[in-house]
Amino acid sequence: MHHFEAKRGELHCEGVPLRRIAEAAGTPAYVYSHATLSQHYRVFDEAFAGIPHIVCYSMKANSNGSVIRTFTNMGSGVDIVSAGEVCRALAAGAPPSKIVYSGVGKQVFEIEEALRNGILMFNVESREELETIDAVAGRMRKRAPIALRVNPDVDPKTHPYISTGLKKNKFGIHIDQAIRDYEWAARRRNIEVVGVDCHIGSQLTEISPFVDAAARVRLLVEKLLRKGMPIRIVDIGGGLGITYNDELPPHPKQYADAVVSAFSGLSVTLVLEPGRVLVGNAGILLTRVLYTKGAAALKGNGKKHFFIVDAAMNDLARPSLYGSYHAVVPVGRAPGKRTVADVVGPICESGDFLAKDRRLPLYRSGDLLAIMSAGAYGFSMSSNYNSRPRAAEVMVSGTRFEVVREREAAKDLSKGERTASFLAGRGKTRGRIL
Ligand code: LLP
Numbered sequence: 001m002h003h004f005e006a007k008r009g010e011l012h013c014e015g016v017p018l019r020r021i022a023e024a025a026g027t028p029a030y031v032y033s034h035a036t037l038s039q040h041y042r043v044f045d046e047a048f049a050g051i052p053h054i055v056c057y058s059m060k061a062n063s064n065g066s067v068i069r070t071f072t073n074m075g076s077g078v079d080i081v082s083a084g085e086v087c088r089a090l091a092a093g094a095p096p097s098k099i100v101y102s103g104v105g106k107q108v109f110e111i112e113e114a115l116r117n118g119i120l121m122f123n124v125e126s127r128e129e130l131e132t133i134d135a136v137a138g139r140m141r142k143r144a145p146i147a148l149r150v151n152p153d154v155d156p157k158t159h160p161y162i163s164t165g166l167k168k169n170k171f172g173i174h175i176d177q178a179i180r181d182y183e184w185a186a187r188r189r190n191i192e193v194v195g196v197d198c199h200i201g202s203q204l205t206e207i208s209p210f211v212d213a214a215a216r217v218r219l220l221v222e223k224l225l226r227k228g229m230p231i232r233i234v235d236i237g238g239g240l241g242i243t244y245n246d247e248l249p250p251h252p253k254q255y256a257d258a259v260v261s262a263f264s265g266l267s268v269t270l271v272l273e274p275g276r277v278l279v280g281n282a283g284i285l286l287t288r289v290l291y292t293k294g295a296a297a298l299k300g301n302g303k304k305h306f307f308i309v310d311a312a313m314n315d316l317a318r319p320s321l322y323g324s325y326h327a328v329v330p331v332g333r334a335p336g337k338r339t340v341a342d343v344v345g346p347i348c349e350s351g352d353f354l355a356k357d358r359r360l361p362l363y364r365s366g367d368l369l370a371i372m373s374a375g376a377y378g379f380s381m382s383s384n385y386n387s388r389p390r391a392a393e394v395m396v397s398g399t400r401f402e403v404v405r406e407r408e409a410a411k412d413l414s415k416g417e418r419t420a421s422f423l424a425g426r427g428k429t430r431g432r433i434l
Pocket residue numbers: 058061079102103162199201202203237238239240273274275276277318322376377381
């Protein structure tokens with residue numbers, strides 16, 4: 001579900017024609033629908049209404065302050081993975097008591113920052129990390145609330161780069177070894193064991209891996225409770241997939257029902273860490289065709305075209321990195337004639353494409369296109385490669401829109417950079433470098 005629709009031949013975001021946004025904010029620009037974000041959050045949260053739960057939005061999917069604020073205004077917590085994310089989550093109104101801290105490589109300064117702010121819990125991924133958290137908390141005279149992230153060895157059947165719940169992945173502590181680490185943690189004065197955590201991967205389009213993982217986690221929770229450990233939180237991570245093309249992922253209600261029934265009868269609070277399902281289809285990347293060219297006739301018949309647009313792999317890395325599909329939709333009336341084409345960016349790599357071998361209208365220079373389902377892992381994974389300023393971000397609500405992050409300027413590209421002193425006065429320092 002989303003609020004990007006064609007009305008009178010023009011693609012709108014809610015009540016605003018995307019053409020107007022392109023004129024006001026320029027392209028490339030990410031455009032987010034506030035109505036879609038809110039509706040996704042509401043549907044997800046209400047799906048778990050029958051059980052005590054905290055939705056902790058996984059802000060790595062989209063860390064724009066206005067996006068986070070949309071959710072925190074509705075009662076959301078945040079799943080973070082760095083000290084930078086702690087700061088941005090707090091700035092966007094997340095209560096520390098609803099922040100969970102995930103990730104395999106938490107550093108001492110990051111653990112300190114999280115402890116200073118009194119977060120809900122650390123999802124700990126190794127024995128060494130547990131020892132570090134214990135030591136840091138000891139120095140700060142605090143008790144660190146922890147869950148161990150267990151790896152249930154379940155195949156999430158998703159892209160290998162975003163699958164995390166298999167034994168061969170770098171994530172978590174193997175579920176069979178977890179008891180030993182829990183027993184160690186329970187004896188530490190500066191650690192408070194509060195929960196169990198698990199996240200098996202992203203863009204899951206089937207329910208069975210979630211059910212299998214939940215069943216294994218439940219067995220562990222029961223064992224821990226029998227050993228007298230006060231487990232009161234079960235965090236089952238994120239990972240629910242969305243429709244990019246023709247995928248049919250489970251509805252949040254189906255997903256919630258499966259998860260809730262897996263933990264029925266236990267008095268625990270569920271923590272959920274959805275990212276993509278909340279923001280993925282709530283955002284598009286708005287781009288303009290710069291040039292078009294027809295390549296030599298392909299084998300068989302027809303010519304292959306290239307539409308060279310002003311967005312590139314630095315703006316949206318997913319197609320290049322994972323071969324991901326994003327639908328390409330015209331913003332205005334499209335030419336009737338169609339062709340097979342790649343939509344490519346200006347970057348000097350053949351891997352720089354947003355869409356490959358698609359049957360598309362024969363676009364012309366100046367046409368505006370919407371790269372759909374770009375709200376998750378779009379801007380948040382963007383970079384300055386080729387010294388391209390990062391895109392503007394715009395949020396729409398009804399008939400209003402606002403730039404919620406300005407397009408970077410040329411001066412931002414060299415922010416913090418200095419010319420080495422031995423290069424500054426040309427000639428003067430020659431010979432002294434070695
Ligand atoms: N919790 C943890 C511990 C995670 O590692 C992730 C995502 C999430 C929650 C949120 O997962 P989601 O609900 O969004 O599936 N860049 C990739 C996705 C990487 C996912 C990383 N972890 C992509 O563009 O597909």
